Amino acid sequence: MERIRIHILFTNRHGSGVRSQAQAWHSSSLPWNGSRPCTKHNRCGFQSKQSVKRECYNAKFTYSQRRSAFVAALAISLETPFNLTMTVSSWQRRIQRAEELAREHPFAREMLGYYAHVASYQQDLNRRLANGLPGESRSTFHAELSANEVETLSSRFESFLSVAEAHGPKSLGELSRELRTRGKSFCSELLQHVWIAPSFSDAQGLLALAFLQPYAELLRSRAPAHPARSALALCPFCNRKPGLGVLRQMGDGGARSMICSFCLAEWEFRRIVCPGCGGEDDKKLSVFTASEFDYIRVECCDACKTYIKSVDLTKNGRAEPLVDELASAPLDLWAREHGYAKLQNNLLGM
Ligand SMILES: [Zn+2]
Ligand SMILES: [Zn+2]
DSSP, X not given: OEEEEEEEEEEOTTSOEEEEEEEXXXXXXXXXXXXXXXXXXXXXXXXXXXXXXXOOOOSSOOXXXXXXXXXXXXXXXXXXXXXXXXXXXXXXXXXXXXXHHHHHOGGGHHHHHHHHHHHHHHHHHHHHHHHHSTTOOOXXXXXXXXXXXXXXXXHHHHXXXXXXXXXXXXXXXXXXXXXXXXXXXXXXXXXXXXXXXXXXXXXXXXXXXXXXXHHHHHHHHHSOOOOSBOOOSSOTTTOOOEEEEEEEEETTEEEEEEEESSSOOEEEXXXXXXXXXXXXXXXXXXXXXXXXXXXXXXXXXXXXOEEEEEEETTTOTTOOHHHHHHHTHHHHHHHHHTTOEESSOOTTOO
């Protein structure tokens, strides 16, 4: 009987990487049928195959995360007889959450369905670019894309526009179709323009931003670690505005951090500070919540009249901040009706 040890690295909902280890014994002569409950942790409800013993690190993972990781581990164990490390894709978590929220909130079904297709495309693009542009790394995101980067990216942009055309809302579909007719040189210029611009809110720019995002994430993953604490309201990697905030459990309360609207870096940010103007006057900083999204805070500043939404993971550990922010569009409408402008629109233009 062959013994295989598989290491699975995935991120829990508090953002820290936790290594889980599944030890599998298998032989191709043994049938992969029958099942028994996890004997180590009754509450995880996991059903494992008879011919596999496993240990699960009983951290704060959802059942679906544990299941995904273990199923992936089993699949790999059949083919790869040596130690390996894998990451449960952040895109997979976002897609699963988008599907979950679409079921809970019918009004958001169309945009979350579109987002799930975008995230699926982004995941694939990230993997392709990791292979297609293996040597590219940069100490700063501010520099223009190289000729090699522009060539590689623009050659794939059309396929992204096809996804937006097929699955996006009607207006976005029409825009994507029109952009596809403009030709490669137009698309190259658009991508370059969006890459170096500090922010975008128009539909064309947001489409390009959604396409470039997996590359920005890839470069960030190759960049040196940024300081753990930053007082900046701009991303320490790409200098863009944050798209949302997150509250994570810290001691008895929640610590706030910002998530970049482009490369999705996360950095700590004080709770009583406006990320728009840096104002610290708590009389001008208000927080609103609504019963339907009681774990999402609308943080408004009466000094600069901007707002940002923060996802409170201490209240809802199932939330996937990026996706829950998209799904809570009614809060954006509420904030705008009350005279606040969003610090940075999300990929869906909200
Ligand atoms: Zn960034
Ligand atoms: Zn402000």
